Amino acid sequence: MINVLFFGPIAAATGEREASVAHVPGLTLGGLKEMLAVQYPEAMHLATMMAVNGEHVRDLALPLADNSEVAFMAKFSGG
Amino acid sequence: MKEAVRIQQEDFSQDEEIRALQASSKRMGGIATFLGCARDFSEGREVSEISFDAYGSMALSELNKLRSDAIEKYGLLDARIVHRIGTVKGGDNIVFIAAGAEHRVAALEACRWMIDELKQRVPIWKKEITPQGEAWVTPHP
Numbered sequence: 779m780i781n782v783l784f785f786g787p788i789a790a791a792t793g794e795r796e797a798s799v800a801h802v803p804g805l806t807l808g809g810l811k812e813m814l815a816v817q818y819p820e821a822m823h824l825a826t827m828m829a830v831n832g833e834h835v836r837d838l839a840l841p842l843a844d845n846s847e848v849a850f851m852a853k854f855s856g857g
Numbered sequence: 858m859k860e861a862v863r864i865q866q867e868d869f870s871q872d873e874e875i876r877a878l879q880a881s882s883k884r885m886g887g888i889a890t891f892l893g894c895a896r897d898f899s900e901g902r903e904v905s906e907i908s909f910d911a912y913g914s915m916a917l918s919e920l921n922k923l924r925s926d927a928i929e930k931y932g933l934l935d936a937r938i939v940h941r942i943g944t945v946k947g948g949d950n951i952v953f954i955a956a957g958a959e960h961r962v963a964a965l966e967a968c969r970w971m972i973d974e975l976k977q978r979v980p981i982w983k984k985e986i987t988p989q990g991e992a993w994v995t996p997h998p
Contacts, residue, residue: 783912785912785980785982786910786982786984786993827980829915832912833915834978849912849915849980851980852982853995853996854978854981855976855981855983855996856909856940856975856980856981857893857951857975857981
């Protein structure tokens, strides 16, 4: 399973704080984003930043290991 | 003594943070601070409250990296960062950054760099609550 986390504007757009997606061999970050865009098009449009296991990731081709924690995030506005 | 990097709901004391920074080294000749506060007016609207959401574990990790990076990049003697989450009202404190160095230039430059980097790197989001409704904030340059 991939544990997907949503925060701030993206949580507001999905109406969820997290989702579970079945892991399949060869699943990439970009592939996961495309899958989620079917269910949450507005949220994934806002998702300009991504993190895997708490680390910033920009490479959509990154393969995801089973049990990864993935966050799709809108541009930050802290401070 | 409190941790040098914290994310917390409660308010913080600038005096306590500066005292903690000063206590870390007697070689410190300059301390620069940045205090970010909640505005009660934004984009032409009154703002009654600001609420924050954060990816807590990653935000804390990124703030710690930010502090370490600033210490290394500017040769600081120490630095502290405190960011509030939850809900605040106009005039309330949001974020405090303090940089201590042997001389003022490094402290001032590091303090500016840390708040600019915080806005780029740390997963925290703010929502403005107004009499007309609420809206997530689009980042300012």
